Amino acid sequence: MAIRNIVQEGDPILAKKCRQITEFNERLHLLLDDMHDTLKKADGAGLAAPQVGMLKALALVMVDDGSYLEIINPEIIEASGTQEGVEGCLSVPGKWGVVERPDHVKVRAQDRNGNVFEYEADGFTARAFCHEIDHLSGHLFTEKVTEFIDPKEYFEDDEE
Ligand code: CO
Numbered sequence: 001m002a003i004r005n006i007v008q009e010g011d012p013i014l015a016k017k018c019r020q021i022t023e024f025n026e027r028l029h030l031l032l033d034d035m036h037d038t039l040k041k042a043d044g045a046g047l048a049a050p051q052v053g054m055l056k057a058l059a060l061v062m063v064d065d066g067s068y069l070e071i072i073n074p075e076i077i078e079a080s081g082t083q084e085g086v087e088g089c090l091s092v093p094g095k096w097g098v099v100e101r102p103d104h105v106k107v108r109a110q111d112r113n114g115n116v117f118e119y120e121a122d123g124f125t126a127r128a129f130c131h132e133i134d135h136l137s138g139h140l141f142t143e144k145v146t147e148f149i150d151p152k153e154y155f156e157d158d159e160e
Contacts, residue, residue, distance in 0.1 A: 004052040018057040024114040048135030059132035074109035097145030
């Protein structure tokens with residue numbers, strides 16, 4: 001297992017559409033294991049494969065129990081409600097902004113062995129799924145920001 005470099009905003013790979021995964025082999029498992037290590041070290045809420053330079057349709061998303069769920073070839077099959085909240089991204093350090101997202105999503109994806117599953121999420125976790133799945137079609141949260149936030153002010157207020 002290894003820590004991989006996180007690609008930064010401006011790199012063209014972040015604007016490309018990812019390829020679907022068809023082989024659930026050891027190479028895929030190694031990539032996922034490395035992404036776990038990379039995300040844990042970066043202490044983020046999610047990480048998509050293009051962020052480590054791989055145009056593959058997979059991501060990790062932090063779910064309610066604090067673990068990282070692997071989603072391969074994910075799609076949002078249901079979305080309802082709306083929420084506004086602040087997002088950041090490991091590929092866009094220092095920038096934070098308000099993004100409107102659905103409040104509830106149902107995601108269909110495959111696990112690392114190719115088994116299809118569905119996962120429902122609300123609130124912050126629903127937001128994280130949307131953010132990571134956007135990465136897989138070449139979209140960054142900054143395209144959807146309605147208002148950029150000064151992180152100093154925002155996070156100081158948050159701690160009080
Ligand atoms: Co991101």
